[in-house]
Amino acid sequence: MKKLAVAVIFGSRSTEHDVSIITAISSVIRPLELSGKYIVYPVYIDKGGRWFSDPELASIELYTKGNLDGFLSRLKPLQLKMNGRFELVWPGLRPKSVKIDVAFPATHGTHGEDGELMGLLEMANVAYVGCDMPASAVAMDKALCKTIALSEGILTPKYVWFYSIDFSRDNNAVLSKLSELKYPLFVKPVHLGSSIAIARVSNPKELINAIEVAAHYDDKVLVEEAVNDLIEVTVPIIGNDKLQVALVEQPLLKSQDFFDFDSKYLHGGKKTGGGKDVSQGYSKLPADLPSKLYKEAEATALAVYKAIGCSGIARVDLLIDGKTKKVYFNEVNPLPGSLYAHNWRAKGLSNVKLVDELIDLALERHKSYSKLATGFKSSYLKQY
């Protein structure tokens, strides 16, 4: 059987650049290689936005030992060809090119996970893994996601969003809008992931400082009420029409804390449990919830996945009020860090099988999109 050419695209101009490198190398490239079904092309986008491809770029040591710049200086940036198909071109006296069958975005945050890359791949008419462009763009806007969820009858903590520029022009008007919210509050940049610049505040002074920090990084800011007696859970999902839910996972944090960047990416990976109750050092798998609440969390996550229009893969974060047992939608992540492979593994799906399924889902969606009519007979030109 012919091996499929898969381009794993990672890095990019994003505050989550480094997280993307780990996702790509540990959870995508290695499993794809291990499956034996693919020819894998690591495609690295540097912090300046230049694209490179070389087998060495799949080696984590290149990034951890600080010799990346020297290595890149010896490579010529990659060129892309989009003539009805998607090709990677290595320029030179004798340029080399390869047709890509499936693109596997492993980018996080801006210029990648936010739909930009998906739009490019859509135009290139190539199958790609994960949410499509519209869903990715919506998922990256926490405020828009909440508006959609609310319109579908899904609970979300009371919130207010505003443009950063409006706060700098007239902070009193914004603060007056915020006065309807009850402390403690969470302040978040609307488009950033990995908990960057997120703060929990308990008084107006802290609120103003936290808004300034969020506005330093993003043009839109979201402020929302904290959920009392918080049980935070996250639900990884894969699928296009038929959806599979992984285990409902529960970060092991006190209610006054939150899942910050370091907790997510730097303190994880210490397995302390075994069997069904697998802990990642920072989470409990599966979540310790009564059966009814566990099912409600799954159902809410599935409803969000559908409402946002996700396909391929996503992770839905939920907040549960431990006393009232109400389940609130928090945010959706269209490309979970490291694909949440540890969770799927605990569910019984190995990392190799996971990437296999994601490739199949990408091809399935591409086929179904290709069937959609793009022509429409009209007399507009004749009438002109």
Added chain:
Amino acid sequence: MNVIVDDLDIRYELKGHGRLLLLLHGWGDDHQTYIGLMSALENKYQLAAFDLPGFGGSEPPKQPWNLDNYAELTAHFIEKLGLNPIYAIIGHSNGGALAIRALATGVLKANKLVLLASAGIRNSQPAKRVATKSVAKVGKATTFWLPEARRQQLRQKLYGSVGSDMLAVPALEETFKRTVKQDVQADASLLKLTTLIINADHDPAIPLKDGERFHELINNSRLEVVPSPSHFIHQTNTKDVVSLIEDFLT
């Protein structure tokens, strides 16, 4: 927590209640250097520690800075958080030099000062200065043909081998040069506040004689020497250092 000061994202930590102690860390370090000290003192004082721009979780300055720029930002940080007047400043290494400069120029005001293995006497180690200059010349001549990243790695190793912090934070190389040009001996001689100077007897980075020199320069000062082969005496000799500070502050 983070706060925007002078358009830079600054990471900080506030602990405890009471009179305010401001903690300034050294070059290549961050506020977490003071974890032990903070735990020991938070019952009696309010402690404010932050990562200076370019270190730890704080955004680097947009252009090269010197001690005066860092002093201005420190004053704006205190102002931004609306903290009480500073009772005492505790500065380690370059944080000590910063404290001396900020107090002498009146950018910061405090009742007391604690200098922990303070830097700021720039001509006390002529051999080190000659070695650093030689490394700079030899490094330039022998590595010009290498790719930038490899060259930078080698330079880092060379500077580290002669005990220089020049490339401890490569992005701050110019800032480092400007900072180490500022000798604070004249500033120290202007200080009127009571000062506790603590140095290690075998500090590999700051010789004991620098502590003795500060003791000579600052009228109202007291010098304490702790037995340690480390520059980070607040970490290696926490109990001794805390006890000296507590006694000095009461």
